[in-house]
Amino acid sequence: MNEFVDSSSDAIAGLPQSGAKRTLLKTAILALSLILCSVSVTMSVVSSLKQDYPHASTMQLQGFVNIPVIGGIVATLVGGYLAARVGKKNICLAGTLLCFLGGFLPMFIPDLTLKTAVRVLCGFGVGLIQPLAASLIVDCFKGHEADTMMGVQSAMVGLGAAIFSSAIAGIMTVNWHYFYYVYFIALVVAILVWLFIPNSVNEIGRIHKGSKDTSQPKRKMPLSAYFGMILQIVFATAYGYYSVNLSLAAEETKTITAVQAATVITVVSVSSFLGGLVFGYAKRFLGMHIGIVAIAMQAVAFVLWANTGSLALWYVAAVLLGLGFCWFMPYVNFLVNEHTDATLSAQATSYAFFGNNIGAFLPSYVFAGIGAITGITSTQKSFNEAAILMVVCIIMIVVFNMADRKNETKEVQAAK
Known part of the structure; x- marks a missing residue:
């Protein structure tokens, strides 16, 4: 059984080229970058975490932020491979939902070790999104439009960090135990991806197995x-x-x-x-x-x-x-x-x-x-x-x- 690659030209040509739908497509893709800092910004709650776990070591407390990053490292290794086989929109949906679940569910887990372990899901979700937040711009936009989008994407990472950190600070003034609610931002991003990134994006660069068509040979990584x-x-x-x-x-x-x-x-x-x-x-x-x-x-x-x-x-x-x-x-x-x-x-x-x-x-x-x-x-x-x-x-x-x-x-x- 041979592998072949579907042509992506039809999928790209089918994307909205102007108007409100084009703007909403850009918004959904850029929104992915808002949650790229959603793991690291939680460093601000570590000192509060110590109040509930006074006997935890410094390394255990720091692990609440550091260990989920390991999930991100693993995801960046496998994310590109999965995107070419599962579809890029599907991976974006999976990543945003994992970010939400891995960020919000620890609120209900009393054990610090298990709480941290579940947060690895959040790191893995962010790792899936990281490359796609940039590569979708390369795939869907060209020329000056792509240059502008890539710059705005970089700015959105900083904006996301500011939104998360400000929201966490605001919640902590009431009760720091509820800071986990900030991860509903990831759920909002998932909804934007679901509604405004067309399903045809799944066919951009997607590899299908089981066909004898070898007219489009697999390219090597440059x-x-x-x-x-x-x-x-x-x-x-x-x-x-x-x-x-x-x-x-x-x-x-x-x-x-x-x-x-x-x-x-x-x-x-x-x-x-x-x-x-x-x-x-x-x-x-x-x-x-x-x-x-x-x-x-x-x-x-x-x-x-x-x-x-x-x-x-x-x-x-x-x-x-x-x-x-x-x-x-x-x-x-x-x-x-x-x-x-x-x-x-x-x-x-x-x-x-x-x-x-x-x-x-x-x-x-x-x-x-x-x-x-x-x-x-x-x-x-x-x-x-x-x-x-x-x-x-x-x-x-x-x-x-x-x-x-x-x-x-x-x-x-x-x-x-």
């Missing part, structure tokens, strides 16, 4: 997908220094208070949201060079944080970091899909998110390892290490682009 995964590991490791060391570095300067450090974090989030909205325009002028520009801005931000104690310069660095981050993520999504078709787009994007998730785990260990070797344990000076890793990312991109151009030249000459 090298850019694997490169994007490796690039994301290095990038996420560097970016993670911001998450684990910023507050500690602020205290270390003795000139920036904890409250001011929190404001710096807010500036990063706002900059990231606004920057995502203009990504399409920036890419129109910079093309794929926008990736190098984005990383360079973040490298400068880390250098400023590492070597200055001026609050004004820390705010400047925050703007640069937020803007660079929201431009880099859609750049990677385009990079890994440069040579894919609809049958490979979800899996290629999955590789990128897998690399990002792996990299997000590494900063604390890399910082500790470098400190053990060099003796540099300053959290503020550690940002110089992050800047160096960002420069490594730029070098990687330049080398890959040169190799990619050589391969394209050889292919053109061979075709002649």
Whole structure:
């Protein structure tokens, strides 16, 4: 029995091309990104969780947030494979429903270990959605429309984090035990997907088994997908220094208070949201060079944080970091899909998110390892290490682009 791939052109052509239905299709796809931070933002309830479980270790309490991420890592590995066989809309529905169930049901589970275990379903659901939130844009939209959508998608991740964190904070002022209700947001997203993403999207890049039709051979995963995964590991490791060391570095300067450090974090989030909205325009002028520009801005931000104690310069660095981050993520999504078709787009994007998730785990260990070797344990000076890793990312991109151009030249000459 052979495999063949249905042509996706009919499914894409059947999508609404204008009017309200086109707008609702965009809204449903972008809404997927609202719940991508739904696991990590619950870190704010860990201290409250300790009230109910006073004998739980710090690791057990942190596991309430960290362990569900493991489900996301697994899902990013299998999500692309499943999407090509089950259908991309179906995977989006499954992911949003798992996010809701894994987030809401622990409210009724008294045991902390079991409560955390059920939350792995939420992480798995988010992991299924992560690559599709980007790859559906690549599949369904082209040209400037795709550029704009990808930028807005990046902004929606930050907006979702703000919505979840604000809702959790509001609920906690009444009774923190009810924070689980925020996961009804995932249920709303599931309804949007069900109503406004046409069923024909399931046929975009879908692989059917059992036919002897071999007229459309299976394509190989392009090298850019694997490169994007490796690039994301290095990038996420560097970016993670911001998450684990910023507050500690602020205290270390003795000139920036904890409250001011929190404001710096807010500036990063706002900059990231606004920057995502203009990504399409920036890419129109910079093309794929926008990736190098984005990383360079973040490298400068880390250098400023590492070597200055001026609050004004820390705010400047925050703007640069937020803007660079929201431009880099859609750049990677385009990079890994440069040579894919609809049958490979979800899996290629999955590789990128897998690399990002792996990299997000590494900063604390890399910082500790470098400190053990060099003796540099300053959290503020550690940002110089992050800047160096960002420069490594730029070098990687330049080398890959040169190799990619050589391969394209050889292919053109061979075709002649």
